Amino acid sequence: MSPLLYHDRYLDYDFGPEHPFSPTRQRMVIDLLGALGPPVDPVAPPVATRADVRRVHGDRFVSAVEAASDGTPPPKAHSFGLDTGDVPVFEHMDAAARGLVGGTLHGARRIVDGEAPRVLQMGGGLHHARREEAAGFCVYNDLSVAIDWLREQDLRVAYVDIDVHHGDGVQWVHYEDPGVLTISLHESGEYLYPGTGHVDEIGKGAGTGTAVNVPLMPHTEPDSYLEAFERVVPYALAHFGPDVLVAQCGADAHFSDPLADLLLTTQAYETLFDRLFALADEHTDGQLLCTFGGGYRLDAVARIWTLLALRVQDRAVPASLPDTWRNRWQPHLDDPLSPTLHDPEKTFSVSRRDAIAEQNKRTSTQVLELLAPHWY
Numbered sequence: 284m285s286p287l288l289y290h291d292r293y294l295d296y297d298f299g300p301e302h303p304f305s306p307t308r309q310r311m312v313i314d315l316l317g318a319l320g321p322p323v324d325p326v327a328p329p330v331a332t333r334a335d336v337r338r339v340h341g342d343r344f345v346s347a348v349e350a351a352s353d354g355t356p357p358p359k360a361h362s363f364g365l366d367t368g369d370v371p372v373f374e375h376m377d378a379a380a381r382g383l384v385g386g387t388l389h390g391a392r393r394i395v396d397g398e399a400p401r402v403l404q405m406g407g408g409l410h411h412a413r414r415e416e417a418a419g420f421c422v423y424n425d426l427s428v429a430i431d432w433l434r435e436q437d438l439r440v441a442y443v444d445i446d447v448h449h450g451d452g453v454q455w456v457h458y459e460d461p462g463v464l465t466i467s468l469h470e471s472g473e474y475l476y477p478g479t480g481h482v483d484e485i486g487k488g489a490g491t492g493t494a495v496n497v498p499l500m501p502h503t504e505p506d507s508y509l510e511a512f513e514r515v516v517p518y519a520l521a522h523f524g525p526d527v528l529v530a531q532c533g534a535d536a537h538f539s540d541p542l543a544d545l546l547l548t549t550q551a552y553e554t555l556f557d558r559l560f561a562l563a564d565e566h567t568d569g570q571l572l573c574t575f576g577g578g579y580r581l582d583a584v585a586r587i588w589t590l591l592a593l594r595v596q597d598r599a600v601p602a603s604l605p606d607t608w609r610n611r612w613q614p615h616l617d618d619p620l621s622p623t624l625h626d627p628e629k630t631f632s633v634s635r636r637d638a639i640a641e642q643n644k645r646t647s648t649q650v651l652e653l654l655a656p657h658w659y
Contacts (some may be wrong), residue, residue, distance in 0.1 A: 285595050286393065288386045289313060289325035289405040295379035296406070296422075298371050303542065303579040304420040309405060311585040311612055316592055319601055325405065326602045328389035335388055336423050338431040339456050343382065344415045345377075348422060349534075352377040355470030364417035365517035369545040383407045387425035390572045391433050394527060400569035401560070403595040405588070408531045410450040411477060418452065419477060426531060426574065427456040433527055434462055441566070442466065443516060445555055446533025446576045447543040449480030449496065453531075459490040463530035464523040466516055468508070470545050471498035480518050482650050485657065492657025495519050497650055500639045501544035504631055505551035507640040508536070514647040520566050522658045528563045532556070533576030534587040538631070546633070548626040552587045581616055586624045588600040600624055 295447040316323045322654040336345055347365060350357035352538040354374040356366035366372050373379075383406045410426055411419030426442065430453070433440045441483065442457075444450035444467040455462035472478040497511050520528075534552070536545040547555075563571035573595065578584035586604075593600055601624065609620045 284597070285401040285403065286399050287323065287325040287403050287405055287592060287595070288328050288390055290327040290386070292330070292379070292382040293386070293406040295375060296383055297379070298373060298420070302371070302480065302600050305581075307581060307615065308427055308578060308584045308588070309575070311581060312405065312588045312592065314611070315585055315589050315604070315608050318605045319589075326389075328386040330385035331388055333381075335428055335549060336381060336384055339414060339424055339427045340412075341415045348380065348417070349377045350600065359652040363415065364413075369420055370417040370422065376422060380409075384423050384425040384428050387429045387572070387574055388432055389526075391429040394570050394572055395433070395436055395438070401563070401571045401595055402573070403592055404572065404574040405592070406439065406575055408446070408533060408574035409452075410444060410446060410576065411448070411452045412533050413452050413455060420577075421452065424452050424456060425451050426529060426540065430457060430463055430529060434460065438526040440464070440522060440529060441520055441523055442531070443559065444468070444533075445536065446531055447536040447540065447545050448476055448533070448577060449498075450531060451477045451479045454480075454484065454494050457490070458486055458494060459488040461489045461493055462524060463490070463649065464493045464495065464519065466495040466497075466519055468497045468512060469497065470501060470503075470543050473498070474501050475543055482646060482653060492654055493523070495650060495654065497647055499545065500540045500642050502546060502631075502639055503634045503643060504546045504633060504636065504640070505548055507643045508545065508547060509551060509554060510641050511647045512558065514644075515650055517562060518651065519654070520562055525567055527570045527572065528559070528567050530559050530571065530573045531576045532573050532588070532591055534578030534584040535576075537578070537579045537580065537583040537587060538629070539583050540578065542577075546631050548629060549583070549586050550625050553590050553594065553600070553625075555589050560594070582618060582620050586621060590624050603641065618653070
């Protein structure tokens with residue numbers, strides 16, 4: 284059975300009770316998996332070292348994070364993206380962030396060592412962190428550290444990001460590397476943080492043609508999203524020929540998420556997960572490292588990531604969720620907990636539905652037209 288990577292130290296990555304990036308999300312998923320049975324027995328990965336983090340982050344930035352780890356902002360904190368509304372400092376910040384990096388890096392190592400072709404890191408996905416700056420709830424970029432290590436093993440890496448926000452940090456770190464393909468499907472940066480991920484961001488230098496961005500219109504519905512995915516992702520992977528696939532599986536493209544405007548259902552997420560597995564089987568002999576990421580409506584996030592964990596381990600999706608689990612967690616939420624992993628059949632009231640779908644088609648076509656000259 285494919286391993287799940289998790290340790291309670293992941294919960295130390297905590298910006299405080301009012302911050303949306305809450306470790307409650309992982310607690311709910313672990314508890315739900317246990318309630319569904321059999322008992323969860325995740326692999327506890329080691330903490331990343333400072334040298335691991337320095338694979339992609341500069342020394343001055345890492346030193347600033349270390350200095351902030353007493354809970355006090357260091358000098359010039361803002362120049363490093365620290366002590367902001369998105370990334371407030373907290374005690375033991377460096378150790379907590381290295382804990383998440385360690386999980387993603389350990390997942391990559393397990394795949395390369397042949398211990399398991401498919402691994403789920405139940406944390407991480409901190410795709411906004413840049414070489415010299417924390418950003419967007421992300422301190423260290425665990426994904427880029429793992430990708431850099433995979434590249435050191437002389438492997439070609441394809442990165443697919445389905446978080447609703449553009450995977451900007453991962454893209455910029457590897458923007459000039461011809462051995463890393465970054466693909467991000469996200470709500471258009473014209474409407475949403477971080478304001479990047481436009482179709483003309485295609486890589487630079489030797490890496491030209493290895494950055495793929497599919498910015499989608501607000502209120503994109505599942506059918507249009509999945510169509511854009513199918514128009515671009517399989518084609519890009521077939522051209523690139525990766526050895527390993529890394530996927531950031533943020534849950535914030537769900538229709539109920541308070542920080543964004545895409546309209547995916549949990550059923551659409553399950554379809555995406557299954558497609559990622561199938562594409563890995565087709566292109567990388569099944570070698571796939573998945574991480575968590577964004578997601579800010581607890582009911583939706585817990586169900587989406589539980590679906591991911593079940594599908595990673597080829598376990599059946601239950602018809603309903605245990606009442607004991609729902610009763611345990613309902614006091615922590617303002618909204619009622621859903622009784623099933625799948626959303627009720629839903630019809631969205633979207634004005635300009637056809638125009639949105641047509642714009643997404645034009646965007647996916649434009650992406651391929653811009654990249655084709657660099658692929659052939």
